[in-house]
Amino acid sequence: MATQPKKINGAALTALVVTTAIGSGIFALSSDLAAAASPGAALISWLIVGFGVMMLASCFNNLLTKRSDLEGIFAYGKEGFGPFVGFISGSGYWMSSWLGNVAFATVCMSALGYFFPVFSKDNSPISILVASILAWSLTLLVNHGIESAALMNAVITICKLIPIFTFIVVAAILFKGHVFTAQFWGNMTAPVTIASVGGQIKQCMMIMMWVFVGIEGATVLSSRAKSRKTAGRATVIGVACLILIYVLASILPYGYMTRAELIQLKQPAMVYMFQHMVGPWGGAFISIGLFISIMGAWLSWTMLPAETMRLMAEQGLLPKRFAKENQHGVPTLALMTTACMVQAFMIMLIFAEKAYEFAYSLCTAAIVVCYIIVAAYQIKYSWQNRATKGNILQLWVGIFTLVFEVVAITLAGLQYLFVCLVVYIPGIILYMYTKKQNENRLLTKHEWSATILICSGAVITVTMLVMGQIHL
Numbered sequence: 001m002a003t004q005p006k007k008i009n010g011a012a013l014t015a016l017v018v019t020t021a022i023g024s025g026i027f028a029l030s031s032d033l034a035a036a037a038s039p040g041a042a043l044i045s046w047l048i049v050g051f052g053v054m055m056l057a058s059c060f061n062n063l064l065t066k067r068s069d070l071e072g073i074f075a076y077g078k079e080g081f082g083p084f085v086g087f088i089s090g091s092g093y094w095m096s097s098w099l100g101n102v103a104f105a106t107v108c109m110s111a112l113g114y115f116f117p118v119f120s121k122d123n124s125p126i127s128i129l130v131a132s133i134l135a136w137s138l139t140l141l142v143n144h145g146i147e148s149a150a151l152m153n154a155v156i157t158i159c160k161l162i163p164i165f166t167f168i169v170v171a172a173i174l175f176k177g178h179v180f181t182a183q184f185w186g187n188m189t190a191p192v193t194i195a196s197v198g199g200q201i202k203q204c205m206m207i208m209m210w211v212f213v214g215i216e217g218a219t220v221l222s223s224r225a226k227s228r229k230t231a232g233r234a235t236v237i238g239v240a241c242l243i244l245i246y247v248l249a250s251i252l253p254y255g256y257m258t259r260a261e262l263i264q265l266k267q268p269a270m271v272y273m274f275q276h277m278v279g280p281w282g283g284a285f286i287s288i289g290l291f292i293s294i295m296g297a298w299l300s301w302t303m304l305p306a307e308t309m310r311l312m313a314e315q316g317l318l319p320k321r322f323a324k325e326n327q328h329g330v331p332t333l334a335l336m337t338t339a340c341m342v343q344a345f346m347i348m349l350i351f352a353e354k355a356y357e358f359a360y361s362l363c364t365a366a367i368v369v370c371y372i373i374v375a376a377y378q379i380k381y382s383w384q385n386r387a388t389k390g391n392i393l394q395l396w397v398g399i400f401t402l403v404f405e406v407v408a409i410t411l412a413g414l415q416y417l418f419v420c421l422v423v424y425i426p427g428i429i430l431y432m433y434t435k436k437q438n439e440n441r442l443l444t445k446h447e448w449s450a451t452i453l454i455c456s457g458a459v460i461t462v463t464m465l466v467m468g469q470i471h472l
Helices: 010-021 025-036 039-066 074-083 081-115 125-141 146-173 175-184 194-209 228-255 259-264 269-278 280-314 332-351 355-384 390-439 445-466
Strands: none
Touching: 010 125, 010 228, 025 194, 025 259, 025 269, 025 280, 039 194, 039 228, 039 355, 039 390, 074 081, 074 355, 081 280, 081 332, 081 355, 081 390, 081 445, 125 280, 125 332, 146 194, 146 228, 146 269, 146 280, 175 228, 194 355, 194 390, 228 259, 259 390, 269 280, 280 332, 355 390, 390 445
C-alpha cells in the first residue's frame, strides 16, 4: 500500500528553485560572458534578462495563486489553448529537463578532471561511463521518494552556495576599479557604437537564459507543496536570490582580470580564477563546490521530468501507464523512460564536439517554448478577468514576459528552436496513441494542421543541417 506523501514546505521549494537553476552555468559564467560582452554591455544585459525573468516568476506566482486547480507547467497551455498546446508545452519541458541532465553530466566530468586527468575530456568513453553510473544512481535515489530527494536538495543548496559566496567575497575584496573601467564599453575589435553594444547584448542572451532554466521547479512540484501560494512565493524569492548571485559572480571578475585574461581561462573558469586569487587550494575548493552544485541540480532535473510525465498522463496527454506510481509515490516508468533518453544522448556525445554548449542551448530553446505558452495564458486569463482588481497589472506582466521570451530566443539562437521540432515528432506519435485510446480518434482538424506544420519544419531543419545552412 502506497504511503501518504509528505508535503514540501516553502523553504525546501525555494531551495529547489535556487539549486535547480544553479548548476554548472555559474562556474563558467565569467569567462563565457567576457567572450560575449564588455562590463557595461553585460550589466545592461543583466538588467534586461533580470527584468524578464522576474516577470516570468510573477506569472508563475499569479497563476499558482489564481488557478490553484491546475497542476504542472503544461496545464496552462492545455487550459488556455487546448490539449495539443498543453502537450507541446509538456513535451518541451520534458525534453528540456533531460537535455539539462546531459549538460550537467559533461561539465561534471570537467570538475572531476581537475583532480583526475583521465576525466579532462568530458565526452571521452571513460567520462561517459562514470557519468552514466552517476545518472542511474540519482534515478534510483529519486525512485525511492521525490519528497525525500527534495529535502536532500535543500541541504545540497546550502553546501554548494558556500564556495560560490566565498568566491564572491574574495572577488569583491580584490576588485580593482581601474581594471573594471578600462574597457567598460569596448568590444576589443571595433570602435564603441550603439550597434556594437547591441551586438554584445545579443551574444549574452543564450548564456544568461541558460542559467535561469529551472526556476519553474516549484511550479512543477506545486501539487506536492503545502499550498500553491507557497510554491508561487518560493519561485519569486528564489529568482530574486538567483539574480543577485549571478550578477555578483559574473561582474566582479571584470575588476580582477582583463577581458582578454578572462576569455583565456580554462573551463570551468571560476575554478581557475579562484586558484589564481588564493593559490592551489582555491581550485580544489571550487571544484568540490562545482561537483556538489552539479549533483544538486542533476538531482532536481531527475525529479522534474518524471513529475511532468506523470501529470501529463493523469491529464490524458500521455498513456496512463506513465502515471502509475510505486509504493513511494514515484512514477517509475516515467522516471526510467527519462533515464534511458539521458543515457542514449550521453552515448551520442562521444562523437560530438562542444557537447556541453549544444546540450544547454537545445535545453534552453525547448524550455522557452513552455515559458512563451505560460505568458500567453497569463495574458488570456488576465484579460478575461480584467474587471477583477489587479488583473490589468497582471495583463501587462504577461505581455512583457511574452515579448521578452520571444525576442530573447530569436536573438539567442532560433536554430536550436528548429531542432526541437525534430525531437517533438516521437512525442506526437505517443500523443496520437493516447487520443486513440481515450477518444477513439487520432487528432482533431486543428491538431493535424499543427502536426503537419511541425513535421514540415522538422524536415526543412534536417535538410538545412545536412546542407550546412544551419550551424549549431
